Amino acid sequence: MSADLPDDLARLWRVHRGSRLGRPAALDVAIVVRTAVELADRDGLPGATLPKLAAELGVTPMSLYRHVGSKDELLTLMGDAGFGPPLEYEPPLGDWRDLLRRWAMAQWAIHRRRPWLAQLPISGPPRGPHLVGWLDAGLRALRDTGLDPAAALGVLSVxxxxxxxxxxxxxxxxxxxxxDGAAQPQHEQNYGRQMSALIDPHRFPDAAALFASGLFESPPPTDDPTGDDFEFGLELILDGVAVAVAG
Structure with a gap:
């Protein structure tokens, strides 16, 4: 069966091909991908180019093509490795909303730790073992909702x-x-004051009311405004999923 797999998929799943006789190679797909992820963690996605990866490994760029077929394949390998194994749910396991929230929050934590992941191009559905594992964990969260496979997959995509x-x-x-040289609270204050000065309430009445409300002048105190915004949006989405489940 492994002989029928495309080369890139075999490398993604670490399906061994060929003889196992002889001395193990000094370089393999796992080492190349692990090093690329380390470079991206350290220097961002621009720091994990094939030339920079070759220099880090002490090899020529051309020699990397024996282990990754192309730059695009390297990015696919990095994306799967960067996410890592999926979360394992802790009991209780009966509440789909709690499970799906955990699924999303776990991915959010990975994204915030590895911002380069969101910068990877989307080249298709999950193909690697880690991302398929995340898909499986998401489907597990929705198993008892009664949603059909297409609806469950749609929920996870959203x-x-x-x-x-x-x-x-x-x-x-x-x-x-x-x-801009300003911290977020100062930036929001500047934005609110500038818009208040520019917006004509006769032309944009509701926007004018928003900027006159003082929301941007005194943002709600929080230790993590980005995280608070994320959780607010996530709960709105989960409310929509709940409607679909109830239907």
Missing amino acids: VGGYVRHADLLAQQLAAGWLA
């Missing part, structure tokens, strides 16, 4: 997509605050 988008948004906002 929730997983929200996690990814929320992380990208948080990264870009943080970069904007940094470029």
Whole structure:
């Protein structure tokens, strides 16, 4: 059966091909991918290019193609390795909403620890063992909801997509605050004051009311505004899933 697998899928699942005789190779797919993930953790995705990876490993860039077929394949391998094994649910296991919340929060924590994951291109559905494991864990959360397979897969696509988008948004906002030279509270105050000065209440009555409310002048105190925003949005999505489940 393994002979029928495409080479990239065999490498992704670490399906061994060929003879096991002789001395083990000094370099293999696992070492290449682990090193690439370490570079991305340290320097971001631009730090994990094939030339930089080759330099880190002390080999020529061309020699890496014996272990990864292309730059795109390397990114796929990194994405699967970067997520790592899925969470294991702790009892009780009967509440789908709690399980799905844990699933999303666990992915959110990984994204915040490894921001480069959200910057990877989406090249198709989950194909690697770790991402398939996350899919399996998500389906387990929805097992007793009565949703059919298509609906369950749709729910996981929406929730997983929200996690990814929320992380990208948080990264870009943080970069904007940094470029502006202001911390988030000061940035929000500046934004609110500037918009209040510009917005005509006759043209944009509801937006004008929002900026006149003082929301941006005195943001609600929080230790983690990004996390609070994420959890608020996640609960809205779970409310929508609950409607689908009830239906």
